[in-house]
Amino acid sequence: MSDQNITVAATKLVKVRGVEYAITDTGGSGPPVMLLHGWPDDKSLWRYQIGYLHTLGFRAISVDWIGHGESSAPADVRRYHVTQLGADTIALLDELEIERVHLIAHDYGATVSWETVANYPHRFLSYCAISVGHAVEILRDMLMGNVLHYLWLVLHGMDQASRYWYLSHGAKRFKDKFASHPDGNRILAKLTDGSDSRFWTIWERANPASDVIYRHFLREQRHKRIVVPTMGIYSRNDEWMTQGQLSRCYQYVDATWRYESIDGGHWVPLERPEEINQILGSWLARVG
Structure with a gap:
């Protein structure tokens, strides 16, 4: 990768809704x-995409979620609820004077974004979810016999137990689960250096499962649809997520739907940047 594909913009802080978000903006x-x-x-996950998108003529913006990277880290756990983070996303667009945006999200960023795009459709030109699908489909996969695959969801709800499980025996379990992560050593150092580790759990x-079930089956999210062009990208060697939870998400989309399955582990923006860039470039050319 050339240097321009790694970074083309300095980090700046943007204050919205009482917190500061660290962003890069080309x-x-x-x-x-x-x-x-x-x-x-953190936003460094996109270091191979932000410069590439900029060379294609896009204004590329990557964000550190609160509690991550260089953004604020509120002490109140409720501030990290998906509805709060969704409201922050819209507030960031307002502060940056962006009316509508193409949204690309990975992992929990995608979990937040499925709801955000459904709740604020007029603010998005398109949506691309990488690795993680709609919350209801993750629950469905668990009920369909994949519950053991998702035991980490339960473990991560127990803060101290989670860290002990990953770090015991010389961090063997961490090293096993993060073998495909190019930044695994940096994340392990951050988890063990004695600094703020709330990012971990x-x-x-x-966002406990009980809350997800309540909102998606009984309350406001039950009938929300995605009405902008949407794509899912799944990597076939994903260590954390099953394929069905993303491939079935066409059920929630009342617009153009595209699905891509490629080789690689969970962190494909870093593992296979050229392939991801090619897919994203093709997708944005089609919908933009």
């Missing part, structure tokens, strides 16, 4: 694209 007058990372990453603690 600027320019091209169509805006926002990139949202997941667990346990904050997603599950703020």
Whole structure:
């Protein structure tokens, strides 16, 4: 990868709804694209995409979620609920004076974004979810016999137990689960250096399965649809997520739907950047 595909913009802080978000913004007058990372990453996940998108003529913006990277880390766990993070996403667009944006999200960033795009459809030109599908389909996969595959969801809800499980025996379990992550050593160092480690379990603690079930089956999200062009990208060697939870998401989309299955592990934006860039470039050319 050339240097321009790694970074083309400095980090700046943007204050919205009482917190500060660290973002990179390539600027320019091209169509805006926002990139949202997941667990346990930060905006550096997109270091091979932001420059590439900029060279295609897009205004590329990558974001550190609160509790991650250089953004604020509120002490109140409720501040990390998906509805709060969705409201922050819209507030960031307002602050950056962006009316509508192409949204690309990975892992928990995608979990947040499925709801955000459904709740604020007029703010999005398209949506691409990488690795993680609609929350209801993850629950469905668990009920269909894959519950053991998702035991980490339960483990991550127990903060201290989770860290002990991953770090015991010389962090053997961490090294096994993160073998495909190019930044695994950096994440392990961050988890063990004595600094703020809320990034490790904050997603599950703020969004327990009981809350997901309540909102998606009984309350406001039950009938929400995706009405913008949407794509899912799944990597066939994903260590964390099953394929069905993403491939079935066409059921929630009342617009163009595209699904791609490629080789690679969970962190494909870093593992297979050229292939991901090619897919994203083709997708944005089609919908933009």
